[in-house]
Amino acid sequence: MFDRTYIEDAKASVGQTITLAGWVSRTRDLKKIRFIVLRDKTGDIQVVVKPDNEQLFNLDLGREDVITVTGRAVESNVAKAGVEFQADSIEVINKSAQPLPVDIMENKKSDLDTRLNYRFLDFRAPTTNAIFRIQNALLTAFRNYLSGNGYMEFQPPCIIGSASEGGADLFSIPYFEKMAFLAQSPQLYKQMCAISFEKVFTITPIWRAEKFNTPTHLNEVRQMDIEQVFSDDETVMGVLENTLVHMLKEAKEKTAEQLKLLGRELDIPELPFRRITYTESIQMLQDEGESILWGDDFTKTQEKLLTELVGKEAFFLKDWPGAQKAFYAMPYNKENEVDAKYLEETYGDVEMGDKVVRAFDCLYSGIEISSGTMRIHMPELLRERIRYKGLNPDNFEYYTGAFAYGAPPHAGWSIGLERITMTVTGMSNIRECCMFPRDRDRLVP
Numbered sequence: 397m398f399d400r401t402y403i404e405d406a407k408a409s410v411g412q413t414i415t416l417a418g419w420v421s422r423t424r425d426l427k428k429i430r431f432i433v434l435r436d437k438t439g440d441i442q443v444v445v446k447p448d449n450e451q452l453f454n455l456d457l458g459r460e461d462v463i464t465v466t467g468r469a470v471e472s473n474v475a476k477a478g479v480e481f482q483a484d485s486i487e488v489i490n491k492s493a494q495p496l497p498v499d500i501m502e503n504k505k506s507d508l509d510t511r512l513n514y515r516f517l518d519f520r521a522p523t524t525n526a527i528f529r530i531q532n533a534l535l536t537a538f539r540n541y542l543s544g545n546g547y548m549e550f551q552p553p554c555i556i557g558s559a560s561e562g563g564a565d566l567f568s569i570p571y572f573e574k575m576a577f578l579a580q581s582p583q584l585y586k587q588m589c590a591i592s593f594e595k596v597f598t599i600t601p602i603w604r605a606e607k608f609n610t611p612t613h614l615n616e617v618r619q620m621d622i623e624q625v626f627s628d629d630e631t632v633m634g635v636l637e638n639t640l641v642h643m644l645k646e647a648k649e650k651t652a653e654q655l656k657l658l659g660r661e662l663d664i665p666e667l668p669f670r671r672i673t674y675t676e677s678i679q680m681l682q683d684e685g686e687s688i689l690w691g692d693d694f695t696k697t698q699e700k701l702l703t704e705l706v707g708k709e710a711f712f713l714k715d716w717p718g719a720q721k722a723f724y725a726m727p728y729n730k731e732n733e734v735d736a737k738y739l740e741e742t743y744g745d746v747e748m749g750d751k752v753v754r755a756f757d758c759l760y761s762g763i764e765i766s767s768g769t770m771r772i773h774m775p776e777l778l779r780e781r782i783r784y785k786g787l788n789p790d791n792f793e794y795y796t797g798a799f800a801y802g803a804p805p806h807a808g809w810s811i812g813l814e815r816i817t818m819t820v821t822g823m824s825n826i827r828e829c830c831m832f833p834r835d836r837d838r839l840v841p
Contacts, residue, residue, distance in 0.1 A: 399415060400415050400416060400417040400464065401414040401415060401416060402416075402436055402437070402438045403416060403418065403434065403435075403436050403438050403439050403440060403441045404438035404439055405438075406441060406469045406479075406481065407441065407469060407478075407479045409469055410468075410469050410470060410471055410479065411468060411469070411470070412468065412469070413466065413467065413468055413484075414466070414467075414468070414469070415464055415465065415466045416434060416436070416441070416443075416464065416465045416466075416481065417436065417462075417463070417464045417465075417489075418434045418435050418436035418440075418462070418463070419434070419435050419436070419460050419461070419462055419463075419520065420432060420433070420434065420435075420457050420458065420459055420460060420461045420462075420463060420492075421433040421434070421435045421440055421459065421460075421501070422459060422501070423457055423459075427447075428446075428447055429444060429445070429446060429447070430444070430445040430446075430447075430452075430453055431443070431444060431445075432445065432457065432465075432483075434463070434465060434481070435520075441469075441475075441479065441480065441481050442472075442475045442476075442480045442481065443465055443467075443480070443481045443482075443483050444480050444481065444482050444483065445483050445486075446482075449483075449484075452483060452485070452486050455486060455488070457488070458491065458492055458494045459492065459494070459496060460492035460496060460500075460517075460520070461488060461490070461491050461492050462488075462489040462490040462492075463486055463487060463488050463489060464486070464487045464489060465481065465483050465485070465486050466483070466484050466485045466486075467481055467482045467483040467484045467485070468481070468482050468484075469481050469482075470482055496517065497510065497513075497514045497517065498510055498511050498514050498517055498518055498521075500517060500518065500520045500521040501521070501522075502521075506518075508825065508827060508828070511524075512827065512833065512838065512841075513841070515831065515832060515841055516841070519831075522657060523657065523658060524828075525654075526651070526653075526654035526655075526657045526658055526821075527654075527658070527817065527821050527823065527828060527829060528831065529651055529654050530647055530651045530654050530655065530658075530817065530820060530821055531813065531817040531821075531829065533646055533647045533650045533651045534643050534646070534647050534813070534816060534817060534820065535599065535620070535813065536646070537642055537643040537645075537646035537647065538597075538599070538620050538639065538643055538811070539597075539599065541638075541639050541642045541643070542597045542622060542639065545595075546595055547595045547596060547597045547622060547624075548589075548593050548595065548596050548597075549596070549597055549598060549599075550585075550586070550589050550593070550596050550597075550598050551598065551600070552579065552582035552585040552586065552598055552600055553579065553585065554578060554579050554600070554601060555569070555571065555576050555577070555578065555579070556576065556577050556578075556579045557574075557576060557577070557794075558577070558791045558792065565580065565604045565605045565606045566578065566580055566603075566604075566605055567603050567605045567615075578602075578603035579600075579602055579603065580602055580603060580604050581602055581619070581810075582598050582600050582602065582619065582621055583621075583722070583724065584795045586598060586621055586622075586623040586808060587623055587724075587771055587795075587798070587806065587808075588795075588798050589623065590623035590624055590625050590806050590808070591625060591773075591798065591799070591802075591803045591804065591806065594624060594625050594626075595622075595623075595624040595625075596622065596623050596624070597620070597621060597622045597623075598619075598620075598621050599618060599619070599620050599621075599813070600618065600619055600621070601616055601617070601618050601619075602616070602617060602618075602619050603615060603616050603834075607836060608836075609835060609836050609837070611824055611825040611826060611827075612696065612763075612815075612818075612826050613826065613835070614814065614826055614827070614830060614833055614834060614835055615834050615835050615836065616833075616834035617812055617813065617814050617815075617830070618812070618813040618814065619810045619811070619812060619813070620810065620811045620812075620813055621808060621809070621810045621811075622635065622639075622808050622809060623771075623806060623807070623808035624806060624807065624808065625803075625804040625805065625806040626804050626805060626806070627770075627805065627806055627807045628726075628754065628770045628805060628807055629714065629726075629754040629755065629756055629768065629769060629770040629807055631807060632768055632770075632807040632808055632809055633669075633671070633712055633714075633756055633758075633768070633809075634668070635809075636758055636766060636768065636809050636811075637665075637667055637668055637669045637710070637712075637758075638667065640665070640710065640758070640760065640765075640766075640811075641664060641665060641667060643816075644662060644664050644665070644820070645664055647662065647820060648662045648664065658821055658822060659822070660820070660821060660822050662820065663709055665708065665709040665710035665760070666708075666709075669708065669710050669711050669712055669758070670706060670708050670711040670712070671711070671712045671714055671756075672706065672711065672712070672713060672714070673713075673714055673715040673742065674713055674714065674715050674716045674717065674752070675690065675715065675743065675752075677694075677702055677713055678690050678692075680702065680705050680706075681694075681698055681701065681702065681705075684701065684705065686698060686701070690717070691717050691719060691720070693720060694764075696763070699759055699762055699763060699764055700762035700763075702759065703759055703761070703762040704762075709760065709761060710758065710759065710760040710761075711758075711759055712756045712757070712758055712759075713756060713757045713758075713759065714754075714755070714756040715728075715742070715752045715753075715754070715755070715756075716752065716753055716755040716756070716757075717751060717752060717753075718751065718752065718753045718781075718784075720755075721753050721755040721769060722769070722785075723778070723781045723782045723784065723785040723787065724769070724771050724772050724778065724781070725753035725754065725755045725769040725770070725771070725772070725781075726753060726754045726769065726770040726771060726772050727749065727750075727752070727753045727754070727781075728748070728749040728752055728753070728754065729749060730746040730747065730748075730749030730750070735749060736749070753769065754769060754770040754807075755767070755768070755769040755770075756768055756769070756809075758809075760816075760819055761819045763815065763818070763819050764815075765811055765812065765815050765816045765819055766809050766810060766811045766812075766816075767809065767810060768807065768808055768809025768810065769807065769808075769809075770805070770806075770807040771805075771806050771807060771808070772799075773799050773803040773804065773805050773806060774799065775796045775797070775799045775800050778792075778796050778799065779792075779796055782796075814826050814829045814830045815829075817829035
């Protein structure tokens with residue numbers, strides 16, 4: 397329909413007659429010349445209209461009108477890009493309502509709720525556009541890295557018959573004559589895939605009915621998960637650190653312009669990441685005067701403080717209390733010679749095997765961006781841990797039964813897409829990093 401040239405390509409086509417198409421960012425009219433700033437997905441260019449073309453000079457144009465312009469790119473000492481576009485003809489494809497409900501040139505002038513109400517328009521703002529181009533680079537790098545290293549992508553169901561991880565933070569929905577739930581995790585399904593396909597990953601939405609209304613929580617997010625067999629927690633920590641570094645390197649290379657626009661200097665963490673135990677981290681915080689006890693979770697402030705104390709941009713917190721992690725997290729077996737030796741060397745007490753599980757969090761830039769565990773692959777131990785969590789094993793029989801037919805040891809982790817985007821872009825509210833956020837107050841657009 398449109399034989400168009402992108403603005404980025406037009407700047408390299410000086411002297412040729414071509415057609416550009418895009419949105420009017422702004423106009424500036426002088427007595428002897430008219431300037432139109434045209435924008436498409438590749439950037440913008442200054443379009444020049446001279447008064448000898450009376451029809452074009454007097455054309456009624458508003459911000460965000462969609463137009464095509466035919467003419468020639470010429471070198472310019474005045475234009476910021478060193479090139480401007482001299483128009484021979486302009487066609488108005490679609491007019492935009494005026495005034496605009498949000499200021500997309502400087503979108504921070506509009507409050508966040510208004511911007512989210514007109515999200516389709518807010519996407520055109522340079523900063524918002526930059527956020528999601530960076531997010532796309534992170535997502536693409538995640539998928540390409542794992543696909544290139546022998547992992548198979550799978551698609552889990554989003555409607556499930558019982559809780560994925562226990563707890564009460566589920567959205568219930570009517571499902572014909574039954575009650576169903578929106579999935580709070582792909583966990584059970586990625587394990588069932590891994591014990592057949594060996595190495596799998598998924599990118600999927602999940603829902604949690606937590607009644608939080610904070611800058612770091614949403615009720616619908618996207619998770620990037622892996623699972624693999626013949627692996628333990630240390631194995632998949634190695635996969636995570638290499639995946640994360642690859643994602644950050646790709647974002648730094650592919651979206652350098654967007655990162656610069658946001659004022660972000662992306663530091664790539666050194667490999668391997670440092671590992672510290674949960675017990676060590678509690679002691680570090682207590683030494684700094686923090687009010688925290690063994691068994692407590694960390695606040696956001698304490699996570700930032702830990703990052704300062706560890707002195708690394710990214711690191712792992714491992715060996716968590718079993719009460720803090722899901723029922724499928726593998727406990728240390730103090731009867732096992734290898735585990736007993738580790739417990740003795742690390743804690744000076746093999747009885748810690750009754751308290752800690754093989755779980756980890758990854759903190760990057762002062763924020764938890766991923767968590768993972770070695771999973772329980774023995775059905776009886778799994779049922780025991782389900783009961784330990786106050787849940788009924790009968791409700792998970794479809795899951796526990798899957799491990800009765802030759803399930804190898806396995807482990808995995810999850811990265812929150814919006815959370816890693818928030819960290820990389822430096823945004824203070826996670827809603828900025830979700831295209832169409834869902835929280836307690838927002839269901840549209």
